Amino acid sequence: MTAPVRLRPEIVALPAYAQGKPASPEAFKLSSNENPAPPHPAILAAIRDLDINRYPDASALVVRERLAARHGVSADEIIVGAGSVAILAQLISAAATVGDEVVHAWRSFEAYPGLITVAGATGVRVPLTPDAQHDLAAMAVAVNDRTRAVIVCTPNNPTGTIVTAQQFADFMSAVPTDLMVILDEAYAEFVCDESAVDGATLVGRYPNLVVLRTFSKAYGLAGLRVGYAIAHPSIVQAARRTAIPLSVTEASQRAVLAALDHEDELLVEVASIAARRDDVRAALLEQGWQVPVSHGNFVWLPTAAATAAAAAAFADAGLIVRALAPDGIRVSIGEAQSVATLVRVAGEVVRTL
Structure with a gap:
């Protein structure tokens, strides 16, 4: 679409920042690295x-x-x-x-x-x-x-x-x-x-x-x-x-x-997320994933050319993840209830890569 005014061409060509996709009420949003705990x-x-x-x-x-x-x-x-x-x-x-x-x-x-x-x-x-x-x-x-x-x-x-x-x-x-x-x-x-x-x-x-x-x-x-x-x-x-x-x-x-x-109370939840992250990574390694040691509230799956297909598989299972083609998928560590599904679908995906 042609703009009715003169704009900087590098801005017109610049992709807008893409926020993590929203999740339906029955899905888990694991695309934005948010803290899943309710506000204090x-x-x-x-x-x-x-x-x-x-x-x-x-x-x-x-x-x-x-x-x-x-x-x-x-x-x-x-x-x-x-x-x-x-x-x-x-x-x-x-x-x-x-x-x-x-x-x-x-x-x-x-x-x-x-x-x-x-x-x-x-x-x-x-x-x-x-x-x-x-x-x-x-x-x-x-x-x-x-x-x-x-x-x-x-x-x-x-x-x-x-x-x-x-x-x-x-x-x-x-x-x-x-x-x-x-x-x-x-x-x-x-x-x-x-x-x-x-x-x-x-x-x-x-x-x-x-x-x-x-x-x-x-x-x-x-x-x-x-x-x-x-x-x-x-x-x-x-x-x-x-x-x-x-x-x-x-x-x-x-x-x-x-x-x-109330920082001490909030950091208890942070420690819980970090422990959940480490458990998820251990499970992914057992499945054959090459997952870097993560120190954030997320893990990285190097899906390369299969990124879009892998993200679709997670979405079909009710997990909204962040697809960063052509390199991989970032999966936030969300609610404890999401872990079993995350590990199960990751196991299915890695066998098809």
């Missing part, structure tokens, strides 16, 4: 009575102060946004424009290419290693005079693999100190490996590092869209200048505070 009663109580005729605090100061105390930084080193992906868009826009490059692994979070294109920059995709991990050495080599940012996703979405603390330290030593390095840790709470990098402990060591976190996954606030980043105050200020004003709602801010008040 304290969170529901916190957002029940809102003066929705009033604007929220644009800076989310109370939330920033709470997070700053948690991470041992100042409130000026925290930015809160409408999900960590919104902050990522702000960071890319603040750092890169036409003629600039942003390096990231592939396959990784599928929103990265679109966010880079919208900023006017060029994305440089560095293939994962054969065992589905970031090839940090190759990513460092891909950095040049045009590179304005690098995105490292750990645990990587959709493969679930981690970057270790030592691997990340080596990478930071290999890239310029004035290059923005964005460490996307949306699934950090699900990590059980002590060797994994923990970005929140590194901000003071690397002024060029930005650490992204979200409340969508572990804390079950996906529907309220709230995340945050920790970074040098100058980076935070630049990111704020590219933000859509007042995008973090009062409901989101109240929900975060309530979630942090």
